[in-house]
Amino acid sequence: MNILGQYHTGFVVENLEASLHFYVDILGLKIEREPATQSGTWISDVVGLKNMELKMAFVGTGDGHSIELFEYVNPTGEKRKKMDKVFLPGSAHCAFIVDDVRSWYKNLKERNVKILSNGEPTLRDKPYPWARYAIYIQDPDGNVIEMVERDKKPKGNLEN
Numbered sequence: 001m002n003i004l005g006q007y008h009t010g011f012v013v014e015n016l017e018a019s020l021h022f023y024v025d026i027l028g029l030k031i032e033r034e035p036a037t038q039s040g041t042w043i044s045d046v047v048g049l050k051n052m053e054l055k056m057a058f059v060g061t062g063d064g065h066s067i068e069l070f071e072y073v074n075p076t077g078e079k080r081k082k083m084d085k086v087f088l089p090g091s092a093h094c095a096f097i098v099d100d101v102r103s104w105y106k107n108l109k110e111r112n113v114k115i116l117s118n119g120e121p122t123l124r125d126k127p128y129p130w131a132r133y134a135i136y137i138q139d140p141d142g143n144v145i146e147m148v149e150r151d152k153k154p155k156g157n158l159e160n
Contacts, residue, residue, distance in 0.1 A: 008058065009094045010068040011143040014079060016055045019069045022139050023059045026111055027096075032066050033058035037073070049075065067094060083142030084116055093136065093144035101133035101149040114138040121149075 013019040016035060023029045039053040053073040060066040085091065098104050101121045109115060116136040124132050130150040137145050 006065050008066040008068045010070060011094075011139065011141065013069050013071050013139075013141045013143075015140075016057060016069060016071040018140055019071075020057060020059070022113075023067065023069065026108075026113065027145075029059040029061060029067070031057060032060045032062070039074075061096070080142065083144070084114075084138065086116065086136060086144055091144070093146050095134075095146035095148050098147045098149055101135055101147050104147050105135055108137055116144065 011019075020031070020035070024031060033056075035055060035057040037053065037055050039051075043054070044050055044052040051074060054070045055073060056068060056070040058066040058068050086093065105115065105117075105121055114137060116138060117134075121133040121135050124134075130152075131148045132151055133149040135147050137147065139145060
């Protein structure tokens with residue numbers, strides 16, 4: 001019995017089309033699986049909801065790990081409050097490796113993307129875990145995303 005790898009990170013969204021605009025048009029990810037509707041016994045049993053229906057799509061960079069965006073059609077729910085409190089237990093985020101965090105910061109700020117980080121990115125003074133610059137942002141539904149610019153990993157260390 002072994003965990004073989006990571007498959008995807010899932011984000012519940014209010015509007016799949018609006019989320020695809022954010023992830024594809026603003027962040028530049030590619031659609032890896034076209035939008036589709038899921039319903040029926042199997043998916044209802046997996047998520048533990050009766051008569052469940054959702055719309056979903058997968059986006060990513062092509063590196064094997066995708067972001068699953070899913071909009072619940074039945075049941076629907078209210079948006080969580082205080083999603084910018086990243087220190088609360090149960091909070092989660094997804095991190096992307098990017099080429100230039102400072103350029104991303106300026107671009108996202110110009111596009112009115114919610115940035116949780118305090119001010120412009122600054123250089124980290126410690127080499128581990130290889131993140132040199134980083135910012136936290138939120139998608140339109142409040143899901144937290146980290147943008148990380150990092151050094152190459154030191155020889156003999158596992159990727160992280």
